[in-house]
Amino acid sequence: MSFDPQLATIRFGLGLGPQHDLPRSVDALLVEARATPIHAIAHFPDVRPTMADIRQATRDRRAANGTDQEDAVAEKSRQMRRAMAEFRDQSMRAHFARAVDAPTGFAERLTAFWADHFTVLPRNGAAYHLVSGYVEQAIRPHIMGHFRDMLRTAGLHPMMLLFLQQSQSVGAKSVFGLRRKRGANENLARELMELHSLGVDGPYSQTDVTELADLLTGVNYVAEKGFRFDPRGAEPGAETVLGVTYSDHDSLANVEQALDDLAAHPATAQHLAFKLAQYFVADAPDTGLVQAMADAYRLSDGHLGTMVEQMLDHPAAWAGSPARIKSPEQFVASGMRALAVQGTGLLRSNRRSLRLILHTPLRVMGQPWQRANGPDGWPEIGTDWITPQAMAGRINWAMQAPRHLMKGRLTDPRDFVVQALGRFAAQDVIFAAGASEGREEGVGIVLASPAFQRS
Amino acid sequence: MDRRAFLTRMGAVGCSAAASPLFTPMALASAPWDTRLVVILLRGGMDGLDVVRPVGDPDFIGLRPTLQRDTLELTDFFGLHGALRPLLPLWQDGDFGAAHATSTPYRGKRSHFDGQDILEAGSLGGLRTTDDGWLNRLLQIVPGISGQTGFSIGRNIELILSGRAPMSSWSPEASLALSPQAERLLRLVYENDPMFAAASDKAIEIAQTVAMDAGRDQETSDEMMGQPMMAQVNGNAEHVKLAEFAAARLRGQTRIASFSINGWDTHANQRNGLSNALRRLSDTILTLRSGLAPVWDKTAILCLTEFGRTARENGTRGTDHGTGGAMLYAGGALNGGRVLGDWPGLGAEALLNQRDLMPTRDIRSYPAWVMHALMGIDKRAIELSVFPGLEMGPDPRIVG
Numbered sequence: 001m002s003f004d005p006q007l008a009t010i011r012f013g014l015g016l017g018p019q020h021d022l023p024r025s026v027d028a029l030l031v032e033a034r035a036t037p038i039h040a041i042a043h044f045p046d047v048r049p050t051m052a053d054i055r056q057a058t059r060d061r062r063a064a065n066g067t068d069q070e071d072a073v074a075e076k077s078r079q080m081r082r083a084m085a086e087f088r089d090q091s092m093r094a095h096f097a098r099a100v101d102a103p104t105g106f107a108e109r110l111t112a113f114w115a116d117h118f119t120v121l122p123r124n125g126a127a128y129h130l131v132s133g134y135v136e137q138a139i140r141p142h143i144m145g146h147f148r149d150m151l152r153t154a155g156l157h158p159m160m161l162l163f164l165q166q167s168q169s170v171g172a173k174s175v176f177g178l179r180r181k182r183g184a185n186e187n188l189a190r191e192l193m194e195l196h197s198l199g200v201d202g203p204y205s206q207t208d209v210t211e212l213a214d215l216l217t218g219v220n221y222v223a224e225k226g227f228r229f230d231p232r233g234a235e236p237g238a239e240t241v242l243g244v245t246y247s248d249h250d251s252l253a254n255v256e257q258a259l260d261d262l263a264a265h266p267a268t269a270q271h272l273a274f275k276l277a278q279y280f281v282a283d284a285p286d287t288g289l290v291q292a293m294a295d296a297y298r299l300s301d302g303h304l305g306t307m308v309e310q311m312l313d314h315p316a317a318w319a320g321s322p323a324r325i326k327s328p329e330q331f332v333a334s335g336m337r338a339l340a341v342q343g344t345g346l347l348r349s350n351r352r353s354l355r356l357i358l359h360t361p362l363r364v365m366g367q368p369w370q371r372a373n374g375p376d377g378w379p380e381i382g383t384d385w386i387t388p389q390a391m392a393g394r395i396n397w398a399m400q401a402p403r404h405l406m407k408g409r410l411t412d413p414r415d416f417v418v419q420a421l422g423r424f425a426a427q428d429v430i431f432a433a434g435a436s437e438g439r440e441e442g443v444g445i446v447l448a449s450p451a452f453q454r455s
Numbered sequence: 456m457d458r459r460a461f462l463t464r465m466g467a468v469g470c471s472a473a474a475s476p477l478f479t480p481m482a483l484a485s486a487p488w489d490t491r492l493v494v495i496l497l498r499g500g501m502d503g504l505d506v507v508r509p510v511g512d513p514d515f516i517g518l519r520p521t522l523q524r525d526t527l528e529l530t531d532f533f534g535l536h537g538a539l540r541p542l543l544p545l546w547q548d549g550d551f552g553a554a555h556a557t558s559t560p561y562r563g564k565r566s567h568f569d570g571q572d573i574l575e576a577g578s579l580g581g582l583r584t585t586d587d588g589w590l591n592r593l594l595q596i597v598p599g600i601s602g603q604t605g606f607s608i609g610r611n612i613e614l615i616l617s618g619r620a621p622m623s624s625w626s627p628e629a630s631l632a633l634s635p636q637a638e639r640l641l642r643l644v645y646e647n648d649p650m651f652a653a654a655s656d657k658a659i660e661i662a663q664t665v666a667m668d669a670g671r672d673q674e675t676s677d678e679m680m681g682q683p684m685m686a687q688v689n690g691n692a693e694h695v696k697l698a699e700f701a702a703a704r705l706r707g708q709t710r711i712a713s714f715s716i717n718g719w720d721t722h723a724n725q726r727n728g729l730s731n732a733l734r735r736l737s738d739t740i741l742t743l744r745s746g747l748a749p750v751w752d753k754t755a756i757l758c759l760t761e762f763g764r765t766a767r768e769n770g771t772r773g774t775d776h777g778t779g780g781a782m783l784y785a786g787g788a789l790n791g792g793r794v795l796g797d798w799p800g801l802g803a804e805a806l807l808n809q810r811d812l813m814p815t816r817d818i819r820s821y822p823a824w825v826m827h828a829l830m831g832i833d834k835r836a837i838e839l840s841v842f843p844g845l846e847m848g849p850d851p852r853i854v855g
Contacts (some may be wrong), residue, residue, distance in 0.1 A: 165723040168771040183770015187722040190565070190776070200566050206808070209565075364629050366610050373611075373717060374499070376568050386650055387612040387624050388657040392631035395655065399637065428647065432640040445640050450648035 001315040006422040010322050011455050012280055012312070014105030015334030018419050019342075023104055026312040033107045033308065034144050037136075039094045039343060044133035044159070047087065049080055051158065051223035054126055084129040089354055091132035092369060096358065097343030099333035110143040110308070111135065112329065113279050118154035118196060119377035120163045121370075131370045134159040144305035147272065147297070148263035152256055155192055158221040164188035164375065171217040171235025184235065189213035191375050197262040199271030208241050215239040215258055218250055229255070269297040275380065277311060282324055283381050286316035321424055322454040325382030328365035328390070330455065332358065332397060335447050338420035341405055357401055364393030386453075398447035403440050413442025424451050488597070490753045490788060490829050491705045493712050493743060494590060494615060494822070497736070497760040498571060499719035502774050503781025504766060504812060505729055507553045507794060508534045514801035518767045522725060522774075533794045538733035541687065541741060545785060550751075551740070552791035554782045554821055554851065556799050558762060558814035562807075565776035567720065570761030575615035577819055577842045587618030589819075590711055592841045593826060594620035602657070603664065606704045608697050608714040616713045623661050623709075627700040631662035672703040675746050682745040688738045698739045702746025705754075719760060723771035740785050752787035755825050755854070759818060766801055766812050779812030782821055788829055790855040795821075816848065823847045828854035 005022035009015060012029060016022075023029055049057070057077050064073035099108050115135045122128050138157045142150035154160060161167045164187040170176045172183035189212035193204045218234030221227050234250035244261055246254045262268060273293035277285035289311065296310035297303070311317050326334060336346075349357075362369055366385060372378055379385060402410055413433035417425050429449045436442035446452060505522050509515050511532035516523065525537030529546065533555070545551035561573045572581035577589030587595070594605050595618070605622035607613040612624040633641070638659065645652040665672075676699060679685055688695060694716055701712040716735050721728040740756065747754050763780020779799075785791065799805050799813040807813045819842045826832040826841065828850070838845050 165771060165773070168723045170770060172770050177770065182772075185722040185769045185771040185773055186775040187720075194564075194566055200564065200569055206563070206565065206810075363610070364626065368610070374567065374720070383650060384612075386654045388654055388661055389610070389612075389624060389626040389629040391651070391654040392629045392658040392662060395631060395633070395641065395658070399633070426647075429644050432644050436640060437634070437636045441634070441637050441640070444637070445644060448641060449644040450651045453651065 001318040003312075004318060006424070007318060007322070009104045010334075010422070010424070011317075011324075012104065012106050012109065014099050014102065014108060014330060015337045015455070016420060016422050017100070017337035018340050020103055020337070026309070029104060029106045029312060030144075030305075030309060032103050033110055034305070035107065037098060037107065037140060038101055039097045039347070041091055041094045041132050041136045043137040044130060044157070045137070047130055047133040049084060051127065051130070051162075053080070054124070055223050081126070084126065088129040088132075089351055091129070092354065092358065093347050093349060095132065096333060096336065097346045100336050100341050100346065101343035105333065105337070107143065108333070109280070109330070111140050112327075113276065114139045114143055114150065114154075116372070116377040117275070118150070118160065119372050119375050120157070120159040121372065121374075122159070123162055123165075128370060130159060142304070144308065145303070146263075147268075147302040147304050148260045150304070151192075151196060151259050151263045155188075155196055155259060156219060156227070156255070158227055160188070161219065161221040161227075164191055166216060166219060167221045169213065169217055170233035171214060173236055174217060174234055175232040176230075177217075177233070177235070184213045184217050186210065186213045189216055192259070192262065195376055197271070198265060198267040202265070202267040202271065204242060211239040212241045212258065215241060215246055216255060219252070219255055263302050266294075266298060269294040269302070273297060273307060276307065277317075278380055280311065280324075281317055281319075283383060286314075286319070289314045289316040322451065324455055325385050326453055326455050327378060327382075327385060328362050328367035328393070331365070331394060331453065332361065332401070334452070334455070335398070335401065336405065338416070338447070338452075339402055339405055339411075339443075340419075353404065357404055361393055361397045361401070364389065365397070366390040366393070394453065395444075395448045399441070399444035402443045402447070410439040410443055413439060413446060416443050417446045420446050421449075421451050426451055488710060488830055489750075490755065491710055491712075491747065491750055491786075492590075492825065492830070493701060493705070493754070493756040493786075495736070495739065495756065495758045496571070496574070496613065496615065496713065496715040497719050497732075497758055498567070498715050498717045499721075499732075499760075500567060500570070500762045500764055500776055501719040501732070501758075501760040501780060502721060502725065502729060502764040503553075503555060503760075503779070504763065505725065505774070506536045506539070506733065506783070507555055507781045508536065509555070509798065509801065510534045512798070512801050518801060520768060521772050522768055524726070530794060532798070536729065536733055538730040539737050541684070541737045542785070544684075545740070545744065546792055549790065549792040550744075550787055551783075551785045552789065552793050552795065552853075553784070554795040554816070554818075554853070556779050556796045556812055556815045557782055557818040557821070558779045559818055561762065562778065565762060565778070567761060567776070572614075574759060574761050574818075575613070577615075578844065582614060587620075588613070588615035589822075589841050590616045590713060591618030591620050591622060593711070593832070594618075594622060596832070596836050596840050597830075601708060602660070603704070603708040605711045606701070606709040606713075608701050608704070608712060611715075613713040613715065616711070623657065625661045625665065625700075627696050629658075629662070630666075631658050632666075633659070668703060668707055671706060672700075675699070675703045675706060678748065679742065679745040682748075684741050685745050688741055692735070692738065694735045694739050695742050698742035699746055702743055705747060706750065721764070721773045722769065722775060723773040725768075725773040728773070736783070744785070754786040755788045755829055756785040757822055757825065758783040758785075759822075763812050765810055766806050767810070777811035778807050779814035782818055784821070784853065788854060789825070790852055795851050795853060816851075817845060819845050820847050821851065821853055824851055824853050 064070045138154040166188040169184045190209045214235040229252035231250045238248040297307045300306035417433040433442045526534035560579045575588045576582045602621040607616040607624040718732040764774035764777040797815040823837045
């Protein structure tokens, strides 16, 4: 069991597409994952309107209430909301344009994995347009780098600080705490250990959560001023997390050291290796594979690129046929690749098509765009996606999306079955594709088939 | 997280329930039975101390300096969060109540996801040690169930209802209509893949049933909208649509329904966050109340959450993950207008780890007593099969 070009594209990428050459080696995947992304998505600081713009608009609206400026200000605020919706749509278009235009989509899969690992949800329902910028800035540059860099950037990102309410957390005995009678909350501290690093079975206690929460105080994001460490909000004194005492000199360096220590913890190596192997290879991944990946992580000082390379070099990563259930996003992306949809077309698509092809179907399939239920993100077990309601969503997409996407240029189902499934096209699917009453139906049956639902 | 670590086994064979000696069939008015049980999962950890406030406890005010405002009087000891005002008439009718100082057996790490696992598995091992949610295990020991007796509603399947016994799972926004030939070909390609075969068969079956029920759904909806209590309820909100869909199913073949309401994780600015969540819950219960009007006297609604929150308000006008909390319940079949449970007090020594409200009763004992007293399920069957290892304890008189 070793590298196989078709399996590489289906299991580690976003699926076969007639417009793409197959990768020739593991190196091709690694090169792709390290390359600069195609189709620009703005980084968080460059996204407009910013958090500060949104807050200013709210203040303006309040101030204009009852004055002759009211209508003008309301109109401005409507324009801003339209701009936000448009920006959000444009990020989604670029996201899926990348998915169809990438050689295999390996980098997109890795990005989706880590974006899910560090799920953020805007508290302010208006700020959904900022999520893609967060992923582009905090996740994407680190998918082949050191985990500690990702942990620092994503774990302390404004979107995370707002989502897990760190921004309001101050030390009870700090200057701000005493003056405003405020204190800390444990939200970010707990998820940093439970979800982002050690895992829920990791060796931490409630005391470690409380101590880390105190250590994190001072870390702060204010829309108008940006990210900062403000010692006036930091709990005075030293904190001890997992047996390590961090100096009583309150500084960002202390916080970063604590995050680096979490990143370097053996429990983190195990947690991340298991999740990554599970995401790409199998719901119950081979223990040898997981161990090899965890070892690679530890020996490389938490280098994700090294762990990824170890995964691709391991025979267990190439075992069997595609088996893991694709997530809804992965399914529609691979469907569009198989249909040879072009990124340029997606980038030009109007809002109605976006709703019809992506937004609504993803919701019914159980993966509403950028709206996971909580900080733990999407299901890790692939088979959890297959419920009756989600299955209806998948079958509907398979049967209806090709017509909208291809507009009369639909491939013969007998060719499409090979185009989409390669050597994994089973006899029953080949037969069904040929026995369908029309092209749409034949193509739909192939897309809905179990072989196409798996990677 | 392994909270979803167990499969949806739609088509797998249910165990032979009809022969179960542990079941007392006498209580069943008609097959399979006539009472309605709705379990609403409040995901995120509802702060029981803020929803049902022990205002008579001398330590309460000191623990909750900013979380006191707008309290409605319930008893001489407890007050209700103001956002639940629309439920006061139900309280007065004895159709809405609470159990306090209760929790699952989960202790220590206070993870949402492990907490929810344990709540839904109904056992301390969580879903790592069982493939079945406890509502599914209930389905496994009662005779005469159909695939629609148990119904999970929403975008995700509720693990509390999934497992070996057949059940349904659907979302009001899903639909499926296939040409006969497409259906035949799909069955063909799914034939050798049991999971896909089961899920798609079930999807086709439910989509057809729901489509056939459209008349009754419309009738339910019309009836509901005519009721004064629905005047303030936003009929387009997602939780209201779930509740309406649940009511329509429960007026048909369904006897057990489950769905979730999110948004209870109030670490900061709890006054806003909790009010919003409670308004969703109140709208949900009012929708069920009006949608289930013809069977309200046979209905039990239990609102369960994975854990309570810290007794002491935190530094950001919210609360962190705790242990003991409250269960809310409603329904004409239940004994409302009261707060059940022994009160442990809120003094420093009374708290669990000097932090959390001390649970004085296992939350599982309440659904257990509902199953026994309302549905006629044998106590041994509950303690052995539905909630293995649970001691139901004395009758809390939740039914009546």
